[in-house]
Structure formats: structure tokens, C-alpha cells
Amino acid sequence: MNQSIHPVLLCGGSGTRLWPLSRKSYPKQFVNLSCDESLYQASARRLSGAGYAAPIIVTGADFRFIVIEQLAAVEMAPADILIEPSAKNTAAAICAAALALEAREAGALMLVAPSDHVIPDAAQFRDAVAAAAPAAKSGQLVTFGIRPDRAETGYGWLELSQPTDDFGPVPQPLKSFVEKPDREKAEALLAGGMHLWNAGIFLFSTTTILEAFAKHAPEVLDITRAAFGAAEKDLSFTRLDADEWAKLPDISIDYAVMERADNLTVVPYSGAWSDLGDWQAVWRDGDADASDTVLTGPATALDCEGTLLHATSEAQELVGIGLKDIVAVAMPDAVLVAHKDRAQEVKAAVAKLKEKAVPQAETLPRDYRPWGWYESLVVGSRFQVKRIVVHPGAALSLQSHHHRAEHWIVVEGTAKVTVDDTVKLVTENQSVYIPLGAVHRMENPGKVPMVLIEVQTGSYLGEDDIIRYEDVYSRGQGAKG
Amino acid sequence: MNQSIHPVLLCGGSGTRLWPLSRKSYPKQFVNLSCDESLYQASARRLSGAGYAAPIIVTGADFRFIVIEQLAAVEMAPADILIEPSAKNTAAAICAAALALEAREAGALMLVAPSDHVIPDAAQFRDAVAAAAPAAKSGQLVTFGIRPDRAETGYGWLELSQPTDDFGPVPQPLKSFVEKPDREKAEALLAGGMHLWNAGIFLFSTTTILEAFAKHAPEVLDITRAAFGAAEKDLSFTRLDADEWAKLPDISIDYAVMERADNLTVVPYSGAWSDLGDWQAVWRDGDADASDTVLTGPATALDCEGTLLHATSEAQELVGIGLKDIVAVAMPDAVLVAHKDRAQEVKAAVAKLKEKAVPQAETLPRDYRPWGWYESLVVGSRFQVKRIVVHPGAALSLQSHHHRAEHWIVVEGTAKVTVDDTVKLVTENQSVYIPLGAVHRMENPGKVPMVLIEVQTGSYLGEDDIIRYEDVYSRGQGAKG
Known part of the structure; x- marks a missing residue:
């Protein structure tokens, strides 16, 4: 029987080195850098198709709706979405994914990959994964080593145990991990031909990695197991327990496990790769x-x-x-x-x-919400104009405001609008007035995105002037949108 | 009797060297570069107060409302606004201004200045003008020479006939005009101490300059006289005749008159000055x-x-x-x-x-009109949102559209809105719907600017979908706004 490979995509990063494109509120893995899909979407699609199961996504709470929405846009659905209460580096993220997968299918193979790297030749990469599978099945921790083309000091390197002629995907024992070298050492590594770049991509079975955690990082395993055991299911998300999670050390999989293990295999990869690190x-x-x-x-x-x-x-x-x-x-x-x-x-x-409290440091003008997104088009002293886009089938919370009235003009699609006791359909080129204090909700009952222009007027226009009565996305008072 | 000095501000320039701030549609003289007024406003205010008459403005048709509006904003009003049908360099512009002033007050003194230079110390500059007045009254063509502080190759230079100790405003005969020098020559001019920069600022009487035109550039004088004679009065503008104007050579006052004249005086100016040329x-x-x-x-x-x-x-x-x-x-x-x-x-x-037909090459997002300005906030496939600001007392034309309906929401001030047969006042937080085809007009009857958000929906949203029934600003069919 051909065993499926379960992709585990790590999406918790908040790479500020690509600012202003990448911001804390919408980091680089979700951005369309040059093609028509994001790095995350490309990463998910790269590890899909024959032989691959639906991916497990590990991410932060802020990105939970983005990861679903972006997968849906490329017609994919996640198997699991694990929410990290805080960023604790790769060891805990991978351990949690292994526990989640182990619970579903003991001994399954998992392919762990960052979601923000560029690997243009997906077929060649899948060939390398296929070449790695037998070693992973036999109990090896397999890493993928990128053929280097410069003396890079920004990456860790992997030491081969034997030369490779064409850097083809032929598994061999990994001799050692080399930490980020200085310039001189990097030149030597490049010249020697016995070292590859460590791309942070791994293939192993849940059994192998959990055994490795038990042996080399039992604390990470125990705490993560507790956080996973106490996890809360929330819609399609698995929210790892925050109290347990807080106890975890901030440690990478390399330090916690890989550098201490002796069942290591490396598969060279000669195709193009970039981490788009800056x-x-x-x-x-x-x-x-x-x-x-x-x-x-x-x-x-x-x-x-x-x-x-x-x-x-x-x-x-x-x-x-x-x-x-x-x-x-x-x-x-x-x-x-x-x-x-x-x-x-x-x-x-x-x-x-x-x-300097400049909002551009961390946030984009476009604010992504579970129901879609909005952006402010202009802000005056007593007015603000927003464009609001609502996904088909989605709904904003039932809410009211103390300090502002709103004019809504639908410019694309159809909205179902509740204002106090009346519910009506509002379609393209129709408008609705929401008086100050009125309890209101906007939904998109249609099959296409609904676009609405909102003109707010009032003495205070902050996002926190909101009383929320009902919310399908389980958000609290004062939370946005 | 103390004779007033009549400032003539040349505002026809379209300095693209300060792109993107300066664009053909709104060139640098009208831009707030770093202070809270534009270079044009600063130039007008510099030449105002005791001893100065209201300015004569020479500009292009596109800027005719901007020049009034910006003067009004600093509580000034022009004496005359001469509209050049096309840009013909400084000789014709100055000749036209001399003819206009001569018609009002024969022999009046005119101070000709570009409107896009920086001269921070207005009082010191007015002292230099005062020092120059006796020479101008006595029939001299007076130029102002800027004390140089570097070997600038981008300006013409003025040769003194005798050294000046402190570059104080003491009139002396001008020996010669020096065209833009090369680097080596500029170094020599700077080192020699006998040369000043030519800032293009002049003081003379209408009699003196018109005589100089008659003697050195009779063709310019004859054609400009014809263009002025056939000029059309339009509101507060004097539109020089386009057919005559088209016959004019493109020539600067320096080439046409100054370099050939022998009644030249120079007044040194030691204060700070910049043409902000790039x-x-x-x-x-x-x-x-x-x-x-x-x-x-x-x-x-x-x-x-x-x-x-x-x-x-x-x-x-x-x-x-x-x-x-x-x-x-x-x-x-x-x-x-x-x-x-x-x-x-x-x-x-x-x-x-x-x-490449990139609109940013020549136009700004904000479009200035006689009644105020508008800017597009967002454009979709079948909708557009604009912010429209209407000056107190101003009115847009009575108009209708074939292809779009409009929602208007007033967010500041009060609008008087006509839709077909109804006229009503619409104030902050109120909205009006203009159905496709309805004849409508927007006015600001109030004392403060009126700000309105316009949401257009329809299959075609071009500015040229307009039928105009009545326009206080005498614009034709298909013309904008």
C-alpha cells in the first residue's frame, strides 16, 4: 500500500525583514510577492495531489481565518489547523502537529515545511520527497539539503557523509548540522562541496519524531502533549492550551532534536530555492x-x-x-x-x-476578518469612508454604535441587512441608513463577494465603539469587525 | 508722491524636474513644499503691503482658478489675470503684462518675478526693490543679482561693472549677461567676485520696457499688442487672443531684450534665494x-x-x-x-x-476645478467613490449622466441639491440619490467648505459622460466637472 504523506505547514512567522510588504498583521507567507498566489498557497499546492493528504496548518490566532481563506482560494481545505497561543519556535509547533497526526493515523509520514519559501519546480521537489520516503518509513529523520550557490552566512548548513555528483535526490546519512558560519567558513563550506544549505524541511513518521522528542527533548514533548490534551476545538481550529503552551521553551527543532539525533538522513535538492529572507x-x-x-x-x-x-x-x-x-x-x-x-x-x-507608534510598522491598510476584509479609504475629522468586502455566506456580527451613524451603499453583489426589527435585501446601487444606536447586521447571502461602501459620520469613529450582540465567529465585546 | 510698484507674477511654468510633487496639472509654484503656503502664495505675499499694488498674474488657462483660489486663501486678490493661450516663454508674458498695466496706469513701475522661487527674507528683498525704484523711475531696466555661493552651471550670471563689498542693494550699471557657464567658467566667475546669479527678477516702468521691446524685439511687441487688443474678458480673466499668440516666437526676456539693451542696472541681493530647480x-x-x-x-x-x-x-x-x-x-x-x-x-x-501613457506623468489624484476639487478614492469595475470639496458659494454645473447613478452623502457643511424639479438642503450625515439620467446640480450655499462622498455605480464611469445644461464657469459639453 502506498502511504500518503501529510504536509505540515508552519505559518506562524511574522517576517519583518520584508517590511513594508510583510507586516505583523499579514506576514510574508500570505503576501503575493510576484506571482498570482501567496508563498503559503504555493507551498500548500506544491505538497498536494497524488500521494499527499490534506495539510496540517500550524499558525497563530491572528492568521486563523487567512489560512482557511487562502487555501479555499486555491481549492484546498486543511485537515487540521493548530493554533499556537504564542510563538515558541519550530520544536513545539512540529511536536504538536505530530501529536495531532498520530491521534488520527499512528505512524503516518509527515513532511514539515516552512510556508514562506520559494521552490519554483514543484515536481522536482516532490521527486525528492518521494526519494526520501523509504528512509522516513524505516525510522530515519530526513532533512532536505539545498545545493548551495554562494557562501551564505545567513543559513545553517548540512554536512554530507559522502560526495554527491549531481546533487540528485539520493538519500545518504547526514554527518552533522553546521550552525550559521562566518564569511570565511562559509567560503570553505562552499568550496569543499560536502555541505548543503539547511532549508528546515523534514520528512519523518510520527512514531520516529515523537520517539526523538521523548529521547532528546522530553520537556517539549510533555508540555506540548499537555497543551494538545487540553486543546479546545473552536470551529475548525484546534486551540492549543495557552497555560500549558506558555511553559514551553523557545527552541528550534534543530537544537531540540536534530543536532542530538543519530538517525539522520539527508536528501540533496538541486532545484532552485529561496527563503526570501530579506x-x-x-x-x-x-x-x-x-x-x-x-x-x-x-x-x-x-x-x-x-x-x-x-x-x-x-x-x-x-x-x-x-x-x-x-x-x-x-x-x-x-x-x-x-x-x-x-x-x-x-x-x-x-x-x-x-x-514612534506608527501604525504602518505592524498593520496594513486592509484589515482581514473572518467574514472578509475592509479598508479605510479616507478619514476626516467627523467622517470615515470604508470599502467592505464580505465573502459569500459570511456575516458580520449583530452590533450597534454609540457615536456614529452609517450609510451603506452596495456596489457589488447583494447584502442582507438587518436594522433593528427589519431585515431586507439590498442590491447593487441601493443604499441603507443605519442611525446612531440602531442594532444592525450585514450578511452576504449570495454566491459572489459583496462589496459595500460605508460612510460613517459622528464625533468618534474608533473601531472600539461597538456593542456586539451575536457573532458566528465567537468574538467578544470591543473586538473588531 | 510715492509711486506704487505693481508685481507681475509669472505662473505659467510646469516644472517637471520636481516630479512627482510638481505635475503638469499642478506645477511646483502651487505646491506646498515645506511650509504652509505654496511658492506662489509666498511670492505674492512677499510683494504686498505698503508701496505695492495688487499683483498681475500671467498664467495658463489650466491654472486660472488655482491662481485666484490660492490668492484668496492668503486674503489677496489679483488686479489682472492674463491667460496665455500657450507657453511662449518670458518675453511675451512680460510684454502682455506691460501692455495691460500701461492701459491702466501709463508709466507705472512693474516688478516682474517668477512665482516658484524661495526668498525667505521678504523684508530684505523689499528693501532691495525699494533701492532699485529710483533707477527704474529714471528709465533703467533693473535686474536683481543674487550673491552666489557655489559655481552653479544651471543659471545665467550677471557681470558687475564694479566690485561690491557686501553685496548690499546698491544699484550699479550692469556690464553684461553671461549665459549658463560650464563648470570651469563657473568656478572662475565665482572666484572673481564680479558676477552674480541672474534670478530673472526685474523692475522697470511700462514706458521703459515697452520702448525696449519696440527697439529690440518689435515683432514680439506687435504680436503681443494684437493678442492683447483682441483679448476676451471672461469673468476676471483676460484671455489673450489665441490666433495672434500662436504667431509669437518662443523667446526669453533675456534674449529678446535684456542682452541687447544698454540702459541696464543691477541691484545685488545678498539674502537667501533658491529657484528649487530640481x-x-x-x-x-x-x-x-x-x-x-x-x-x-x-x-x-x-x-x-x-x-x-x-x-x-x-x-x-x-x-x-x-x-x-x-x-x-x-x-x-x-x-x-x-x-x-x-x-x-x-x-x-x-x-x-x-x-507609456501613465497618468501620474502629468496629473495628480486630486483634480482642481473652479468650484473646488475632487479625488477618486477607489475605482471598481462598476463603481467609483469620490471625495468632492465645494468652496463656499460655489456650484457645479447643472448636469446629467447617461451611464451612472450617484449616491451623495454630505459629511461636512451643507449642500443645496437640485434633482430634476426638486431643490433641497442636505446637511452633514444626510444622503441623496441621483438616478441615472436625472438632471442634477450641487451647490455650497454655506460659509464653510462642503465635503461630500459620491458613490457612482454604472457600466461606464468616465468623466466625459456628462451633459451640461448650465455652468457659471462657462465650460462646454464634455468638459470636466
Whole structure:
């Protein structure tokens, strides 16, 4: 019998090094960087089809609706969504996924992968996974090693036990993990030909990894087991217990398990791969012109060299003139211009913005909610205009406001609108007035997204002026949307 | 008797070298660059008060409402607004202003100045003008020469006939005009101490300049006289005749008259002055930190040097990291990043955008109209949302649309709304529906600006879907707003 492989996608990251595109509220794995799907969607689709079961998603509470929505958009559904009460690095995330899978299918094979990497050749990658499966079934912890093409100091490396001619997917014992090297050591590793990059992708059975946790990191296993045992089912989510989870050490799977294990196998991978770890990596991964300049979106370069001009909106034009080794990223609400060699310092810039309480440090203008999303189009002293998009079948909570009245104009689709005791259908080009204090709800009873323009007027327009009476998404008073 | 000085402000320029801030539809003289008034407003206020008459404005048809509105905002009113049917450089503009002033007050003194320069010390500048007045009255063509502080190749220079100790405003004969020098010559001019920058500011009487035109540029005088003679009065504008105007040569006052005249006087000016000719000049004119970096608006610099980070909107954050000699200008719809030494090439970039039919090449999101302004907040496939601001007392034309219905929600002030046969007042937090085909008009009968959110729905949303029945601003069918 052919055993299915269960993808485990780690989606908890909040990569600020790709700010302003990636923000805490909507990190890079969910962003469309250059193609028409997000890195997370591409990662899920890469590990789907014949031989693959539905994925297990491990993520934070803030992203729980995004992970479902983005999978649905590529016509996939998750098997499990495990909610981490806080970020505790990869060891606990992988341990929780192993426990969840073990409960469903003891001894199942799990393929653990970050959700924010680029691997353009999905078929070649699946071949490598297929090549790794027998070793995983036989009790090995299999890692995938990326064929290096530069002396990278930003990754850990994997030491082969024997040379590989063409970096084909032939399993062999892994000799050792090498921590992020300095420049000189990285040059030596690259020249020696006996080391690969550690991409943080693993294949093993639940039995093997849980045994490895028991042996090398029993504390992580015990606490995670308790957090999983006390987990709460909430819609399609498994919320790991926060009290238990808080006790976990912040430790990576490499430190907790891999570097201590002796049943390690490595499968080389010679295809293209990038972790898009910073803007320099995005430049490196892009289609460069003859001057090594990469243009994305409505960007125009005049005599630039080694430069990335990354425009994100069709409504915003980015122009570069006479630039050398510059990274420029334009968004309507935030612009980054950095020397390419200093791209890693974006993190420090974001911290500085956060200190200044600049909202762009962590949030996007578009706010994603379980029922869809909204964005503020303009804010005046006593008014605000929003665009609100509601998914088919979705509903906002039944609510009222103390300080504002609202005008709703439906511009696409049909809304079912409740205002106090009346319920009516409002369709394209119709409007409704919600007086201050009225109890109201907006639903999309249709099969297509409903788009509505909301004009608020009043003395206070904060999101926290909300009394919530009923909410299908189990949110509390004062919570948003 | 103390003769008043009549300022003549030349406002026809469309400086693309400060793109994206300055665009053809709203060029740099009308933009708030760093203070709370535009360069044009500052220029008008600089030449106002005791001893000054109301200004004569020479501008293009597109800017005719902006020049009135911006003067009104600083509580000034123009004496005359001369509309150039097309841009024909400074000779014709000055000649037309001289004819207009001569008709009102023969022999009057006119102070001709560009409207897009920075002269921070208005009192010192007025002292220089006062010092120049006797020479102008006695029949001299007086130019003002700026004390140079660098070997600038971008300006023409003025040769003194005798040294000046402190560059104080002491009139002396002007020896010659020097065209824009090369680098080496500019160094020599600066070192010699006998040359000043030509700022294009002049004082003379109508008699003197018209005689000079008759002698040195009779063709310019004859054609301009014909264009002025056939001019059409339109509201407060004098529209110079387009057919005559088209015959004019494109020539500057320097070439046409000054370089040929022998009744020339120069008054040195030692105060600060900048033509803000490109982004490098804006950087030079800004308040630099210890690293020679200038920040404007919500901009954050990490370890930048000799750099300008110019953010224009409170809703857009600009971050620079590790930059050296870079100019970055952020607007919500366009971003420029250029090496500072290449700032002059912005013009070429704009030409390239124009070739690609990118609207940002020439227009701003905010569209200025005689009655106020509007901007598009969001455009969907079958809807558009606009913010519309109507000046107190102003009215849009009586109009109808074939392809769209409109919802109007007043969010500030009060509107007087006509829909077919009904007229009603609509105030803050009230809405009106304009069905497709209905004849409608919006007015602001109040004393404060009226702000309205317009939600359009329909199959075609172009500005040219308009039938206009009545327009207080004399615009035709299909013309905008």
C-alpha cells in the first residue's frame, strides 16, 4: 500500500525583514510577492495531489481565518489547523502537529515545511520527497539539503557523509548540522562541496519524531502533549492550551532534536530555492535585466544597476534614476529605500517605527476578518469612508454604535441587512441608513463577494465603539469587525 | 508722491524636474513644499503691503482658478489675470503684462518675478526693490543679482561693472549677461567676485520696457499688442487672443531684450534665494541634520548621508536605510528614488512615463476645478467613490449622466441639491440619490467648505459622460466637472 504523506505547514512567522510588504498583521507567507498566489498557497499546492493528504496548518490566532481563506482560494481545505497561543519556535509547533497526526493515523509520514519559501519546480521537489520516503518509513529523520550557490552566512548548513555528483535526490546519512558560519567558513563550506544549505524541511513518521522528542527533548514533548490534551476545538481550529503552551521553551527543532539525533538522513535538492529572507534575497530571486536590475509592478528604471524596484500597486508608479545597489519598495501607505547590503536592517527600522507608534510598522491598510476584509479609504475629522468586502455566506456580527451613524451603499453583489426589527435585501446601487444606536447586521447571502461602501459620520469613529450582540465567529465585546 | 510698484507674477511654468510633487496639472509654484503656503502664495505675499499694488498674474488657462483660489486663501486678490493661450516663454508674458498695466496706469513701475522661487527674507528683498525704484523711475531696466555661493552651471550670471563689498542693494550699471557657464567658467566667475546669479527678477516702468521691446524685439511687441487688443474678458480673466499668440516666437526676456539693451542696472541681493530647480536644490534648501540628510514629513532615516527623504502625506511613511546621496520622494500615487547628482534627469523619466501613457506623468489624484476639487478614492469595475470639496458659494454645473447613478452623502457643511424639479438642503450625515439620467446640480450655499462622498455605480464611469445644461464657469459639453 502506498502511504500518503501529510504536509505540515508552519505559518506562524511574522517576517519583518520584508517590511513594508510583510507586516505583523499579514506576514510574508500570505503576501503575493510576484506571482498570482501567496508563498503559503504555493507551498500548500506544491505538497498536494497524488500521494499527499490534506495539510496540517500550524499558525497563530491572528492568521486563523487567512489560512482557511487562502487555501479555499486555491481549492484546498486543511485537515487540521493548530493554533499556537504564542510563538515558541519550530520544536513545539512540529511536536504538536505530530501529536495531532498520530491521534488520527499512528505512524503516518509527515513532511514539515516552512510556508514562506520559494521552490519554483514543484515536481522536482516532490521527486525528492518521494526519494526520501523509504528512509522516513524505516525510522530515519530526513532533512532536505539545498545545493548551495554562494557562501551564505545567513543559513545553517548540512554536512554530507559522502560526495554527491549531481546533487540528485539520493538519500545518504547526514554527518552533522553546521550552525550559521562566518564569511570565511562559509567560503570553505562552499568550496569543499560536502555541505548543503539547511532549508528546515523534514520528512519523518510520527512514531520516529515523537520517539526523538521523548529521547532528546522530553520537556517539549510533555508540555506540548499537555497543551494538545487540553486543546479546545473552536470551529475548525484546534486551540492549543495557552497555560500549558506558555511553559514551553523557545527552541528550534534543530537544537531540540536534530543536532542530538543519530538517525539522520539527508536528501540533496538541486532545484532552485529561496527563503526570501530579506529584500536582497527578493532581488536575487527576481528576473534581472542586463544591469542586474529587477523591476516588479509599475516600476521604471533609468540607468540603474544591481537595484530592486518593487512596486506593489497598480495605482502607484515607482521611478528609479541612476541607482546602484538600492532596494526600493513602494506601497501606498509606506515606502522603503535601502542600500541592498543593508536590507537586513529593515528589522531595526520597523522597531523604530513601532517606538514612534506608527501604525504602518505592524498593520496594513486592509484589515482581514473572518467574514472578509475592509479598508479605510479616507478619514476626516467627523467622517470615515470604508470599502467592505464580505465573502459569500459570511456575516458580520449583530452590533450597534454609540457615536456614529452609517450609510451603506452596495456596489457589488447583494447584502442582507438587518436594522433593528427589519431585515431586507439590498442590491447593487441601493443604499441603507443605519442611525446612531440602531442594532444592525450585514450578511452576504449570495454566491459572489459583496462589496459595500460605508460612510460613517459622528464625533468618534474608533473601531472600539461597538456593542456586539451575536457573532458566528465567537468574538467578544470591543473586538473588531 | 510715492509711486506704487505693481508685481507681475509669472505662473505659467510646469516644472517637471520636481516630479512627482510638481505635475503638469499642478506645477511646483502651487505646491506646498515645506511650509504652509505654496511658492506662489509666498511670492505674492512677499510683494504686498505698503508701496505695492495688487499683483498681475500671467498664467495658463489650466491654472486660472488655482491662481485666484490660492490668492484668496492668503486674503489677496489679483488686479489682472492674463491667460496665455500657450507657453511662449518670458518675453511675451512680460510684454502682455506691460501692455495691460500701461492701459491702466501709463508709466507705472512693474516688478516682474517668477512665482516658484524661495526668498525667505521678504523684508530684505523689499528693501532691495525699494533701492532699485529710483533707477527704474529714471528709465533703467533693473535686474536683481543674487550673491552666489557655489559655481552653479544651471543659471545665467550677471557681470558687475564694479566690485561690491557686501553685496548690499546698491544699484550699479550692469556690464553684461553671461549665459549658463560650464563648470570651469563657473568656478572662475565665482572666484572673481564680479558676477552674480541672474534670478530673472526685474523692475522697470511700462514706458521703459515697452520702448525696449519696440527697439529690440518689435515683432514680439506687435504680436503681443494684437493678442492683447483682441483679448476676451471672461469673468476676471483676460484671455489673450489665441490666433495672434500662436504667431509669437518662443523667446526669453533675456534674449529678446535684456542682452541687447544698454540702459541696464543691477541691484545685488545678498539674502537667501533658491529657484528649487530640481530635487538637489530642494535638498540644499532644506534643514539638514549632522549627516547632511534632510527629512520632510513622516520620514525616518537610519544611517543616511547627504540624502533627501521627502514624504508628502501623513498617511504614508518613508524609511531610508544606509543611503548616500539619494533623493527619495514619496507620494501615495508615485515614488521617485534618484541619485542626487542625477536629479535633473527626472524630466527624462517623466517623458518616459508619458510615452507609456501613465497618468501620474502629468496629473495628480486630486483634480482642481473652479468650484473646488475632487479625488477618486477607489475605482471598481462598476463603481467609483469620490471625495468632492465645494468652496463656499460655489456650484457645479447643472448636469446629467447617461451611464451612472450617484449616491451623495454630505459629511461636512451643507449642500443645496437640485434633482430634476426638486431643490433641497442636505446637511452633514444626510444622503441623496441621483438616478441615472436625472438632471442634477450641487451647490455650497454655506460659509464653510462642503465635503461630500459620491458613490457612482454604472457600466461606464468616465468623466466625459456628462451633459451640461448650465455652468457659471462657462465650460462646454464634455468638459470636466
